[in-house]
Amino acid sequence: RLMDQARGLEELGYDTHMIFVNTSLDVALQRNAERARSVPEEIVVKSWKDVQANIGKFNNFFKGRMVIVDNNDHNDNPFTEVWKRVQGLLRKKVTNTRATNWIASELAMKKR
Template structure:
């Protein structure tokens, strides 16, 4: 057992969770079909402690369990299409719930997007900044030829005309996205080749942003409030720091 006053002086203990890696950081990933967003995210943000918000992951898992081959969506029967649409809705609901829990805890976020709906991104990013988040855009860019080739290789490909139109729309959105996030918070990754040694400069830049200190006063005030709540929950002045103590309050 540890005296509570000593506990309060131990910043590492009292701020566990509050100072998790990436707290109050939100990275938007943008790029069209076949741009390799997931690959770039794995190479630059894996291990950063940020929570991935991407309904595609849940949707593809649901589809696999249901025995749906998403590469054959164009040949789906009416019942298969109905099932696919329901699985997509279920995945989106689950992702929204997961995302809300993450935001409630002000956890760091990796938010998947396509950049086609810039209005939606702008509104969501503004909401996060209102809560004290620093927001960034990692824009994964490829040539149209590479995007078409990778789309064919994906488990869930889309018709070629859609890839072409999506690529055109997204390219046109780049200037707006730069204005939206600011030049310093906009990182463009040219991903025409999958390389194990992804551009070192890009990697360092993204990791530096993910690990940078919190600057928002809103965020700092939230953290101080959480510390105060931790203190208020321990009026006895004694804190059990044993291994099982972290589970006792939750399950017993």
């Protein structure tokens, strides 16, 4: 479903990226247990396993446009790392053909 959404956005001219915030199963279970509103442990385990099984597919689909962030350390705030990595993605040139054609067209009209 996620990749279908990304494909739809790409058809509209967007370059898509993925930020994957990863934790170990132990950390996911611990954080779930610490929440005021937790979900059953078996749901956490199934969701975690499903997501882990798809990392390779996501990586292949996003080809260099995927940021994987380790979020295992309870004391670390991953937002600084995410911010830096996202800024790097934003500095990349647009690669979507539809978008590059539109940019070229707009620049040509601007020169008139």
